Amino acid sequence: MLFGRNKKNPIKIADKGIVKWNYSTCGYCSTGCAIEIGVNEDGIPVGARGVAGADVNRGKLCLKGIFEHEIFESEGRGKTPLLRDNIHDEFKEVEWDEALSTMASEIKRIQQTYGRDAFAIVSTGQILTEGFYTLGKLARGVIGTNNYDGNTTLCMASAVSGYKRSFGSDGPPGCYEDFENTDCLIAWGSNLPEQHPIIYWRFKEAQEKRKFPLIVVDPRVTMLAQNADIHLPITPGTDVVLMNALMHVILAEGLQDQDYIDANTNGFEALKAEVENYDPMTAAKICGIDEDTIRNVARLYAKADSGMNIWTMGINQSTHGSDGVVGINNLSLITGNIGKPGGTSLSITGQCNAMGTREWSSCSGLPGYRLLENEQDRQEIADFWGVDPAFFPKKRGMAQTDIFPAIEAGKIKGLWLVGTNPMTSMPNTARIRKTLEKLECCVVQDSYVDVETTPYAHIHLPAAIWAEKEGVFTNTERRVNITRKVKEPYHNSKADLHIFNALAQQFEQGRKMNFPDQPSEVFEEMKTLSKGRLVDISGMSHDLIEENRGVQWPYTEQQLKKDDKPPQGGKRLYTETATFRFPDGRAKLIPLPFADNNERPDEQFPFWLNSGRLVEHFHTRTRTGKIGNNNKYSPTPFMEMNPDAAADLNIQHQSYVRAVSRRGDAVVMVMLTQRVPRNMVFIPFHFFDCVNRLTLGLLDPYSRQPAFKQAAVRIEPINQEEAARLNKANRQF
Ligand SMILES: Nc1nc2c(c(=O)[nH]1)N[C@H]1C(S)=C(S)[C@@H](COP(=O)(O)OP(=O)(O)OC[C@H]3O[C@@H](n4cnc5c(=O)[nH]c(N)nc54)[C@H](O)[C@@H]3O)O[C@H]1N2
Ligand SMILES: Nc1nc2c(c(=O)[nH]1)N[C@H]1C(S)=C(S)[C@@H](COP(=O)(O)OP(=O)(O)OC[C@H]3O[C@@H](n4cnc5c(=O)[nH]c(N)nc54)[C@H](O)[C@@H]3O)O[C@H]1N2
């Protein structure tokens, strides 16, 4: 019966001696896969596997999750706190008490000399929510600086700002299950197969079962575009024009859902008047998509019973980032596609806990989506924490992208970087380098000591990584999932939560307040503060979350009492009529006139510079650069270039070139591919001293997010030996 069995040579999986599997949530992207880490009898993590019963990933993991157990002992981890007076001195190894008391006295000195806001904090989207909440309490209630923000300004700020402008609050209204219900999907500047492989799998499986069209808007032929029914290779930075043109057609042909508009929105007439200016013929000249295609897509989307829009960095990282999000929301609202199965406007988030920081870190406000500008919100939090409400600023301070220029201008003298690496991730590296050199005190709190900001640090605080600690993350679909502690922190590193608590004890006000060290106790505080808010998690507990492999918010105490098993958290927001977060419950339709304000290619710099990501790497490679099975796919900085453009310049495949912008230059290996059009090059941003030496990073006026995706460069052939030598320095593995 088992015919040919011996010929097949089945794969044998080596026995790794795993004695226990620990439940966790992947610490890379915002998909939020449930993952189990296997430890051997010595307690060493030796394997990883997806959790079958988890709704998000149903047993699957991508290339990064599969090797995630290798990060605990990876190269370059920080072992013990480091301290020095001057960035040109050697570091000395110190104990935590000395590092934190020095840090606290530096904060006090800087604040007393230059004012409270002269000490800034830039945090991340990658620590556990309990850590975020505690850092917020420390920053807002104890240190009291208003210049406190996160790297989410490089990432999700436009989505947050667009949701607030349209719906009155942040909070993505849809979920992954919408793929199983939609009749038409438009993906704007989002490359799911590489950046959210398991969300992609959820979409693909849904589409295989029930055919529906996929429309991809991206100037590059990404992996997702290769799968599209219609690919719209848009002129960079002009999505708002395409959105207006789609709405023009929808309204001109009466394809809108007028009943929904009348019952749920304000501003329809003003929107209508604006989109009248964007007939497809005029729009085509700006956005590069022909008239017929614009009309076809508008009809396909508006006539579908339910239509879904998703987007990621192709929209957010633009000078029209916030407007792009509002434009997508406008499209969804006029077709009645919010809060219904398969009809939504879903921002695909980025980092594993980009949502957690938005909800709980107090970065741009106060916990639980509360606002510094709202007196009642300030009073509630002040009472709960035991702080004088007058201590809180009355409006939010600087965003990350304004903090760096303020250092340059001498207004900010001290900076604490928590889990972010601006030397590689911010635009215009040369400027960031000079900026960091100006600081009187720079603290780097990172799981790695070889991160590119360490050379500018006076204090390095080694943080425990991911599953060396316990707590929750929130994913793209508002699902809160838990990471249990798999092992003790590496050497003398400490959990971020512990570091924040210990620093709080260095301040008189911090000693008066409650700073619990147990993540479950911190979670209880968050639950209490969430009651009655949009982000209500009062029905959840760490154990309930683990049992159910994640629970979506809102999940209230009342829902818990109903004893529904498994707990049904909030799949969708705004499911009832006029329940948006403005006083009258109506969403806003906002007209979006287009202003062409990007750096564009010209004679001197003839190529668009596009940048983004690869499936095997995560961001600045502090982690994936050390994992052989990830790094081997792309150890060398490279650039996608169109073969016709390369032929014009006599550039060969796999040769090195210099890419030059008005800011600087970068040496990269050429990869010839039709993925990019003739007037564009694409460089992944994972490499140090590479694409961000070139980027300009003009800011969106609402969100302050940089336009990483649009700049102009020229390409020059160079000496190959010299280039190869330069590039060796960038190889981490
Ligand atoms: N493997 C891996 N996965 C990740 C990450 C990672 O580093 N590695 N990072 C995570 C994070 S934090 C984030 S934010 C997400 C990002 O996820 P994505 O946004 O999907 O990834 P990117 O490659 O940055 O950009 C997506 C696309 O935007 C396109 N684009 C450029 N300009 C425009 C434009 O003007 N209009 C439109 N419509 N599109 C444009 C680019 O061509 C690119 O293909 O990925 C998350 N997942
Ligand atoms: N050109 C260009 N630039 C970009 C982008 C682009 O598309 N193009 N994308 C932007 C986007 S969307 C993002 S999100 C940013 C990302 O930019 P960054 O946030 O600067 O990049 P990461 O490498 O993720 O940095 C996270 C740091 O946290 C550390 N870390 C990991 N786990 C922990 C932990 O548990 N605790 C602590 N304390 N530290 C930890 C890591 O070692 C790493 O140094 O880059 C932005 N920059």
Ligand code: SF4
């Ligand atoms: S898709 Fe994202 S969350 Fe899932 S395993 Fe991959 S990196 Fe982790």
Ligand SMILES: [Mo]
């Ligand atoms: Mo991001």
